Amino acid sequence: MIVEFIGATGAGKTTIARDLVKRGVPARRVRMATDLVTDRPGRRWIDDPHAINLLADVSALPSFIRSLDRDRDFVRFAFDRLKRHAPSTFAKANYRRNIVRKLGMHEMARNADPRTTFLVDEGTILIAYQLFAYSDAPFTRADLERFARFVPLPDLVVHVKAPIDVLLTRAMTRPDRRRELARSDVREMERQIARAVELFDALAQIEPIRGRLLTVEGVDDSPEHLDAAVREIAGWLAGAETASPPPFPASSDRRGTPGRATLIAFVGSEATGKSTILGEVEGWLGRSHRVRRVHAGKPPSTPITFLPHVLLPALRRVFPEQRTLFVEERYEDGDPAATKPYPLLFGVRSVMLAYERRALLTRAARSGKGTIVLSDRYPSDASGAPDGPQLAHLPTPSGPFSIRRLLARLEGRLYRDIPAPDMVFHLSAPLEVTLARNAARDKQEPEDYVRFRHALSSKLRFDGAPVYGLDTDRDIELVVREIEEVIGDGRTTAR
Numbered sequence: 001m002i003v004e005f006i007g008a009t010g011a012g013k014t015t016i017a018r019d020l021v022k023r024g025v026p027a028r029r030v031r032m033a034t035d036l037v038t039d040r041p042g043r044r045w046i047d048d049p050h051a052i053n054l055l056a057d058v059s060a061l062p063s064f065i066r067s068l069d070r071d072r073d074f075v076r077f078a079f080d081r082l083k084r085h086a087p088s089t090f091a092k093a094n095y096r097r098n099i100v101r102k103l104g105m106h107e108m109a110r111n112a113d114p115r116t117t118f119l120v121d122e123g124t125i126l127i128a129y130q131l132f133a134y135s136d137a138p139f140t141r142a143d144l145e146r147f148a149r150f151v152p153l154p155d156l157v158v159h160v161k162a163p164i165d166v167l168l169t170r171a172m173t174r175p176d177r178r179r180e181l182a183r184s185d186v187r188e189m190e191r192q193i194a195r196a197v198e199l200f201d202a203l204a205q206i207e208p209i210r211g212r213l214l215t216v217e218g219v220d221d222s223p224e225h226l227d228a229a230v231r232e233i234a235g236w237l238a239g240a241e242t243a244s245p246p247p248f249p250a251s252s253d254r255r256g257t258p259g260r261a262t263l264i265a266f267v268g269s270e271a272t273g274k275s276t277i278l279g280e281v282e283g284w285l286g287r288s289h290r291v292r293r294v295h296a297g298k299p300p301s302t303p304i305t306f307l308p309h310v311l312l313p314a315l316r317r318v319f320p321e322q323r324t325l326f327v328e329e330r331y332e333d334g335d336p337a338a339t340k341p342y343p344l345l346f347g348v349r350s351v352m353l354a355y356e357r358r359a360l361l362t363r364a365a366r367s368g369k370g371t372i373v374l375s376d377r378y379p380s381d382a383s384g385a386p387d388g389p390q391l392a393h394l395p396t397p398s399g400p401f402s403i404r405r406l407l408a409r410l411e412g413r414l415y416r417d418i419p420a421p422d423m424v425f426h427l428s429a430p431l432e433v434t435l436a437r438n439a440a441r442d443k444q445e446p447e448d449y450v451r452f453r454h455a456l457s458s459k460l461r462f463d464g465a466p467v468y469g470l471d472t473d474r475d476i477e478l479v480v481r482e483i484e485e486v487i488g489d490g491r492t493t494a495r
Contacts, residue, residue, distance in 0.1 A: 099130070
């Protein structure tokens with residue numbers, strides 16, 4: 001189990017964590033996470049924080065590389081934020097090094113002895129310091145929600161708080177003052193500390209962090225306060241150890257692959273509430289599980305498909321009649337041209353999508369056993385259905401050799417390689433409701449597109465996976481509660 005201590009610099013995170021290690025937690029071995037790199041022959045004499053960090057940089061790198069498949073979204077989010085808002089080029093490079101180290105250390109603790117509780121005073125949530133506190137760029141609740149959604153979270157979080165005057169005094173007198181505060185005057189130091197306090201107070205209110213949080217208030221330098229804080233945390237951890245695990249979706253022989261994550265798909269036409277419902281379910285599950293969210297409808301490009309993606313906008317302008325929506329509508333509406341073979345650009349684009357979806361969902365399935373992957377949209381087994389194979393049912397030229405026939409076979413094979421979802425929620429609403437919701441959005445889809453996707457949604461098919469149909473033309477809380485009941489019960493038969 002991983003327990004991370006968060007809070008502004010000088011709050012007492014390390015002091016409390018080390019004292020907790022000395023006293024222990026009933027029926028549980030407790031260690032500092034840094035022991036994973038220092039408690040080895042030839043390293044036990046190292047106690048300088050900077051030397052430990054350098055050692056961790058090297059030791060954690062292989063674990064960081066192994067975790068990239070699972071944590072790629074967070075790394076992309078964090079590095080992009082630093083690219084835009086880091087205070088200097090040096091800070092950008094240094095903060096990225098810190099992120100690599102913290103993610104690698106998190107992965108090392110995650111794969112260490114499961115009977116040990118690892119206490120982390122410089123963990124993954126504290127990456128928020130580099131992303132939001134040491135930058136003059138404003139952060140919004142949406143920024144923090146994205147951070148909380150992507151960052152690999154510890155099992156439990158202890159938020160250590162102290163009055164700003166206490167934090168300021170400690171920051172000014174500590175021998176290993178943070179680089180960002182070393183050259184600051186008192187007023188600037190107080191401003192930065194206040195910003196950090198605001199940041200961690202805000203993070204503490206965001207799911208899934210809030211659901212695994214204990215806040216320790218008013219820690220000062222007195223032995224009495226330290227003793228009270230350590231006792232409170234030890235009692236909380238002891239209770240957490242004996243708590244029964246929350247409900248988890250049932251598995252079958254198809255899901256018994258070691259290291260396989262649980263895949264839950266949310267499908268349906270446009271404006272049926274998928275994103276809103278996904279956010280609610282993600283917050284609920286995130287209180288007790290590691291949750292990863294992906295968008296299979298709009299998969300990210302891969303190194304192989306990056307260049308074609310760059311060229312696509314220009315090709316669409318040159319060949320507007322080969323745009324995906326135009327081609328799909330032509331074949332669905334019985335256009336006379338639908339008897340002709342499909343356009344090659346459409347075929348190449350369809351194969352690219354199949355490849356990107358396979359890469360995204362295969363990588364998501366490898367997120368690790370115990371992880372729940374929530375997917376916005378999912379490839380259907382039916383050719384011609386939304387997000388599924390698009391070429392198999394279309395006419396191809398006769399003859400012994402056909403590029404279009406090869407593309408259709410390649411697309412089909414790519415989709416067959418995608419792991420089947422463990423559970424599918426098919427969301428639906430009347431056409432007039434989806435049109436009204438789409439019209440109320442900040443970023444609207446064309447009305448013809450909404451109508452077309454609504455008509456196609458009846459073709460969605462997921463062989464071998466339980467599919468639950470839900471009408472979302474009602475109070476969203478009722479829909480979410482029904483989904484939570486289905487997931488909590490671990491049902492394996494569709495309704």
